[in-house]
Amino acid sequence: MKQYKIQATIHLDTTITLPPSKSISNRALVIHALSGGSCCPQNLSDCDDTNVIIKALQDMPYEIDIKAAGTAMRFMTAYLAVTDGEHVLTGTERMKHRPIEVLVNALKYLGADIEYVGEEGYPPLRIRGKALDGGKIEVPGNISSQYISALLMIGPVLRNGLELKMTGNIISRPYIDLTLWTMREFGAQADWTAGDTVVVNPGRYQQRKYLIENDWSAASYWYEMVALSRDDDAIVHLNGLMDGSKQGDSVVRYIFSMLGVKTVFKSRKQNTPTTVTLKKNGRVVPRLDYDFINSPDLAQTVVVCCVALGVPFHFRGLATLKIKETDRIEALCTEMRKMGVVLHIENDSELIWDGERCDASLLPIDTYEDHRMALSFAPMSLRMESLRINDPMVVTKSYPAYWDDLRQAGFTVEEEG
DSSP: OOEEEEEOOSSOEEEEEOOBOHHHHHHHHHHHHHHTOSSOOBSOOOSHHHHHHHHHHHHOOSEEEOTTOHHHHHHHHHHHHTSSEEEEEEOOTTGGGSOOHHHHHHHHHTTOEEEESSSTTSSOEEEEEOOOOOEEEEEETTSOHHHHHHHHHTGGGSTTOEEEEEESOOOOHHHHHHHHHHHHHTTOOEEEEETTEEEEOOOOOOOOOOBOOBOHHHHHHHHHHHHHOSOTTOEEEEEEEOTTOOOGGGGHHHHHHTEEEEEEESOOOTTOOEEEEEEEEEEEOSOEEEEOTTOGGGHHHHHHHHHHHTOOEEEEOOGGGGGSSSOHHHHHHHHHHHTTBOOEEETTTEEEEOSOBOOOOOOOBOOTTOHHHHHHHGGGGGGSSOEEEESGGGGGGTOTTHHHHHHHTTOEEEEEO
């Protein structure tokens, strides 16, 4: 297994062009395909998750292997259900143990022809695409928002459109809003009609040129680096972000304002990519309580940052972390023990650290085939003599140039073993 040894720079002063947004790329690709357009969206992400969708849509083989891309599994399931042809949709062993029954049941209710190839409720799936009527449907709101987004995106091509009601507590609402916003960018008539209901009118998506903005999720690791740098003059310029972005993870600038980082936009013109500058503001809260229900992908970054800064915390809204690339809650607890830190889990959806510590082994950080484990732990090297990370190339799932960007910023990143 490949292992990287990371040693941090003393002075942090760099300009980084972030990767394009994976979330917007994946949505725009599916919507573009449903529009029948010939002009592919511009500035597409080069990450694994997006590349598997590009390859699937270009080649459309009988067996489509989306590897470890959960977004691709959910979005392609819905797309194939309304697209002529028969396909088997499969992925990695981990993917074959990630639930998809809620989405499959919803699509079947709408008339889709889908069957399980292996274990009931899990991929692989055999899908025979056809035109669907659509109509009214209810789904739980506390499931992955990707299920809901997958259903919404096919709404315009359903004969009767779609009225989708979400029951119970609705999680990751900003990702649903991002989907609706992207759909409207392509001419769809889709919006909330109540706090729990979205209506999508039938009609065709418009073919158009479309530019993908850069990724606020990727920005979070640079916020973490500024927060953890011992250099009082640390400064990072990030290119290609938008003020007023519809990306849910743009809330990172608010969270890190409590962890000592100031955000400055070069231009505040809405919906226009600009340069964002991160600096230290000198103010770190003594304790952080936060609900990640709308931005769970930021949780690992903030957990690692708080531990490295010595900031106790109580984080809620983490239920979906258990069904990601790995069980991220358990993974964080295991890897933090290597750092001499004891985290506590409550209700399968909360993480608490009251400052409790244990003997640190300082063994290499394992990444569990999860890109965000590598991405979020690497900045911790700013508070250590060095840090070792196993299977570091998992970052290609969302941020392929991460290690090159760290080297550009002055970090030493060397392969060992």
